[in-house]
Amino acid sequence: MFLDSIKKKSSNTVLLLVLAALLVLPFLLSGYWIRLITTVFMFAVIAKSIDLMMGYLGYVPFGNVVFFGLGAYSAGIGMSHGMPFIVAMLIGVLVSTIICILFGTPVLRLRGHYFAVASIGLNGAIMAIALNATGLTGGAMGIIFPVISLPPDMINKVFYFAMLLLMLLAIGINVIIIRSRIGFAIRSIKSNEDAARSLGVNTTFYKTATWVISASLTSIAGAVYGYWMSYISTVDVFNIMVSVTSILMVLLGGVGTILGPILGAGIFQVLSEVIWSYFLELHSGILGIITILVILFLPRGVLTGLRELFLNRALSKKAVKTNE
């Protein structure tokens, strides 16, 4: 027990150091790197949101990017009507929540296959609607966000910290969920839904609630992304590749762990940049091959693989807290 508490202390220290480093980095690095890391944070949020469904509940939301798009468009449309960013962003969250409740309730009652497919369909349908509701969304031309009157250098830093904050929020929510009643509900649903029901767990409610949390985080990420890029269009923000690659990140980093999706996002983005720079034409092919290799040889992700390799209990203690 004593040894465990020492290990816990050391892992906490490590994490604090990492956090401190992250806070300082933007003042040391060039714009390119700051933007790269900001993108990692963003994908970390999307990946963590997906992992909430995938790792904890056992449902894979292939189409979760729809909430990213809804967040981005809500922010864009809201701001073009004069609303402050925060309000427009919250509208995005509201819209996402409503959609989760409307679609979640019937579709989450079904098995995972149907949910996966339905979420893809949902994304496609909403993307098509966004594309065609030219009056509201600008159609194929997209939406331009109000210009931020700050030097580009400052803009980079602002959004770096915004995404970092969002990522920390996602981590915090994850930790709270694991230790709380909702965490028990989600895990029991994943373990044995019939048993969970017989114990009094309102499975539909908890499944939908999980999806709402997942969708909200993703939607906020989309809103921030839109403001950051100053311009969005349907093909970017409703792009199914966003959620699919996020799923890959979760797999890569370790499903159902707190830091896994973040690690996966980091590795993935770096790899992506490297491949893009040197092997542009082989980009998707290499991505595919890496995925195949990860699935065949590292089926539970890098994090779990490392864990088993070095018996590093510190990280795993933090990631899979049960009896604290």
Add this chain to the structure above:
Amino acid sequence: MLFEIILNGLLLGGLYTLMGTGFSLQWGISGIINLAYGGMMVLGGYIAFALHRLINVQPLVSIVPAAVILFFLGLLIYNYLLKPTIKKGSFFVTVIMTFAIELVLENFMLLMWASDYRIITSPYSSIAFNVLGFHLPLIKALIFTLSMLGVFAVYVFMNKTTTGKSIQASALNPAGARFIGINVEKMYMYNFGIGCAIAAVAGALASNINAFSVVLAGGLLGKVFIITILGGLGNIWGAALGGITLGLVESIGTIAVGPEYNEALGLIVMVVVLVFRPRGLIGKKFWDV
């Protein structure tokens, strides 16, 4: 005018039925959602195109080598990539695996043929009939006929041959099938290969009337999803119902709301069906033709 729309819808429906059958076979029997299906269709189209261009094989004949190549490719993919994944991981990891395969396929095709649109033109491309005063291109009728023949062939294979029946048995009751000596794993493998072959045939057929390119793979996958969900899983009649429904929806949709909305319309119909009748319009649970 209405007649022409419906006729077109039905003809398209024939092709869609064939498309849906292959995908539904893989999902309903082998239990695999094959996200590489769209890519395989396009690959079938390219092979047919290449054979036609390079060694002047009759376009509709070139379907056969395309199907054979993809059948064996399917066997290899199942045996070396999918089977180990199914053993190790969950259902969804297998789906991700098929997605990865799709990425590799697409990249391969991009390298070979770039993303330009191709189409197979042939002597019979321009022949058309006059049916009851309406314009009916011969090639569309041929494709419909061949599609229906293909579906019929699958039906016969599944129900009249030993292998086909073994495959069905493996799906309905793996333990029982194993008990009577059927190599269930092999059946799943053959089934997957057949599904890929069907994809190739559908793609090769389609390449005769539609310009195709790697870019379309995703959209094709989307269509095949819609067909399967509409009709219900693992059932030829379901694929037929789904295929014809989609064919009609698209045909009417093109005139009613314009081609851009077409894809959306299909997807919206699918989502509606999923929400209200997830087993599909037919609603059969297992593969029983």
Add this chain to the structure above:
Amino acid sequence: MSNVLLEAKEISVHFGALKAVEKVSFQIKQGELIGFIGPNGAGKTTTINLLTGVFRKTNGQVFFQGKDITSVTPNQTARLGIARTFQITKPLVGMSVEENVMAGALFGKAGRNLSVKEAREKAAQCLELTAMMDKRYFPVSKLTVPDRKRLELARSLATDPTLLLLDEVMAGLRPIEIDDALELIKTINEKMNITILFIEHVMRAVMSISQRIIVLNTGQKIAEGSPKEISENPQVIEAYLGRKYMERRGTDG
């Protein structure tokens, strides 16, 4: 004021042409310990499923504490205070023994008011009762069959039930274990004042502790009464041993 806790009025459920349960009626009073027997396939588990709302469409009515709960869903029945175990145990895989029981505590009848910490304490109590404390942190996969049964029982106790429906808790247990199980069930019924309806095939168990027995055969209730009455009831004997036996016994007198 009636102390009828649960009343089933002509409940039926059909699967296609199969009448799994057909017009079954009975009452269970507060505090009773009732055995529920019948040959395999008689419809006993189906009845429990019916009572807990597993089926969407049922005919007949079910009343609990006077209120109609016929169309109530399984998680709601658990909240109301009806707990059940499964014939083939359904432990929450991937969670420890303690967490399994905590899940019961958190979502059962009193669950809404319990914090995670309090749920842990309640779980400890239930684990004590079922002698599982030493296996508290075990992953479910490490448990033997009798332990799984005990876990299932502990878990349903954690939901703070008024009525406990047990489905063949003793299947697969050795004689000593059966005695322990009997003791436990009696304790739960007498000391904790929980009404129990238990399905069982182990006859000596049913006969020794039941206050009353209900007998089902091919979906219908064929007898109800004290253990003595049931053991002498010709229809019951026929159901288990067949008509030929009855006829032979008839000639012996």
